[in-house]
Amino acid sequence: MADLSRQALNIEDLRHMAKRRLTKALFDFCDKGSEDQIAMRDNRAALDRIKLRPRVLRNTSERHARSSILGKQHDLPILIGPTGPAGFVWYRGETELARAAAKANIPFTLASTSNTAMEKVYANGGGTQWFQLYVWRDPEAAFVTIQRALDAGFEALVVTVDSPVYNNREIDVRNGLVFPPKVTLQTAVDSLKHPRWLLGTAARYYMAEGKLPAFSNIHVPEEAKADATGYVSAKSKSFLNRDDTMDYDYLRRIRDMWPHKLLVKGILHPDDAVMVADAGADGIFVSNHAGNTNDTAVTPWDALPAIVEAAGDKLTIIADSGVRRGSDVLKALALGADAVAIGRATLYGVGAAGEAGAARAIEILESEILRTMAVLGVTDIPSIGREQILLPSELPVSGTGIS
């Protein structure tokens, strides 16, 4: 079948392609944030407010975007961040994402809530792979998962700490979306309206396994199995309602157990950055989870400068939330990030066309990064710095750049 994603000129085009193919419930799960969508809007507004300061006549013909991420050479300053529903939007979508990342020589992060067994994704995906960990109601159970990720070969562990309770995603409740998925009249009608997803993804799982996929990378202790039936309200004691007891002692226990690179995801305060560095982390994701957790959280772009100042020399700093263009990536680097994680852009890609769609998303971002480097007058990533951007407070007349 022809790869439609080749026709996408930008990430928004891939988003539209994914929207047409996926059920409404699944697309909204990928596309929307929690509560009133404020953080999502703010993320974009914060990036849009930052202006680039082009320099000219610098012969940029030999430019490249190669970058060192956690001490390893990669071809771009980006990585694929963890997104739980990859395996729902495409058959074995996690492996498709991992393969696209491997071919582009950028890291891929497998989400805790993915469906394909981590050993299979690691073996079939190739390239640099990291594993993301959520800690559920029984914090001891997480150590079984960490050991599994270690045995499987993952190079880094990403511990997400910004969701001590499950997100207040009202849109999913309205759409009848629950995890693990349940067939209801509402979801059945939604599926029938999207035959490409129904036949290409859901039916393939039914044919291969007799059911839609479950979470295969979460260790649920025997005694919690009856109580691990879905995400629920913040007060629930269900196993799948995240753990709100996590603290620095717990992080240090993970540090003691995990011998490779350890990253903490969801940092927005400079003091937390310093404290996780002191607890032994190698890096952080400065992230508001793309507006999925706390709808009125500060944007990572507003938080980044103070965090870089406080802990930039102690930690690898990865930033994410709202990145849709190569110019956004360069703005993040200019603010002091070492690399940028991509969530929805590659998720739209895989939802639109599997590995080919994810590869198209990376290709679009790469071409925009290289194009923007030329207009900035830089030939390599280490040359990107604070002098290439103007923040709103530095513009002569607010927002226009005209004095």
Ligand SMILES: Cc1cc2nc3c(=O)[nH]c(=O)nc-3n(C[C@H](O)[C@H](O)[C@H](O)COP(=O)(O)O)c2cc1C
């Ligand atoms: C649909 C969806 C699922 C996500 N699942 C996870 C997850 O399982 N674990 C996690 O740490 N972050 C998760 N994230 C957050 C991403 O890792 C990342 O922080 C965010 O998507 C980056 O913003 P962007 O999507 O605008 O690029 C998810 C994000 C989305 C959109």
